[in-house]
Amino acid sequence: MGLLSNIKDHFTNAEFTVAPNKKVKTVCADFKKAFGCTLAIYKGSVLADPEMTLAELNKRTTKDVKSKPNNELKIKASMKVGEVEKLFDQVYGLTVQIKDPKGKECVDNKLTIGQAARGESK
Numbered sequence: 001m002g003l004l005s006n007i008k009d010h011f012t013n014a015e016f017t018v019a020p021n022k023k024v025k026t027v028c029a030d031f032k033k034a035f036g037c038t039l040a041i042y043k044g045s046v047l048a049d050p051e052m053t054l055a056e057l058n059k060r061t062t063k064d065v066k067s068k069p070n071n072e073l074k075i076k077a078s079m080k081v082g083e084v085e086k087l088f089d090q091v092y093g094l095t096v097q098i099k100d101p102k103g104k105e106c107v108d109n110k111l112t113i114g115q116a117a118r119g120e121s122k
Contacts (some may be wrong), residue, residue: 018073020058025050035077035115036105042095058092081116082109
């Protein structure tokens with residue numbers, strides 16, 4: 001399952017895009033549909049308001065975010081969990097956690113999103 005699945009991840013959802021004008025609930029639902037994992041988006045240490053857009057949350061951050069308001073993230077199943085979490089922080093100033101498909105436990109940052117979706121562990 002390992003090598004063949006990892007190769008497939010490079011082509012699966014190659015252009016999953018996170019746009020700043022999307023609501024938190026939409027981004028989370030689309031992520032779940034695309035990758036099978038749960039995405040939790042936080043504002044500070046609490047879950048973000050699901051009705052707010054990423055751009056609205058970005059404006060309320062205390063971090064000095066260097067991105068433009070129209071920046072989009074492109075996420076692939078072959079990307080490591082930790083890498084994706086850092087991208088959300090850099091682009092939108094938001095903390096995210098990628099969790100197992102049931103949304104109960106955080107996934108190891110060293111796994112790819114594809115591996116996490118398949119329930120693999122290192």
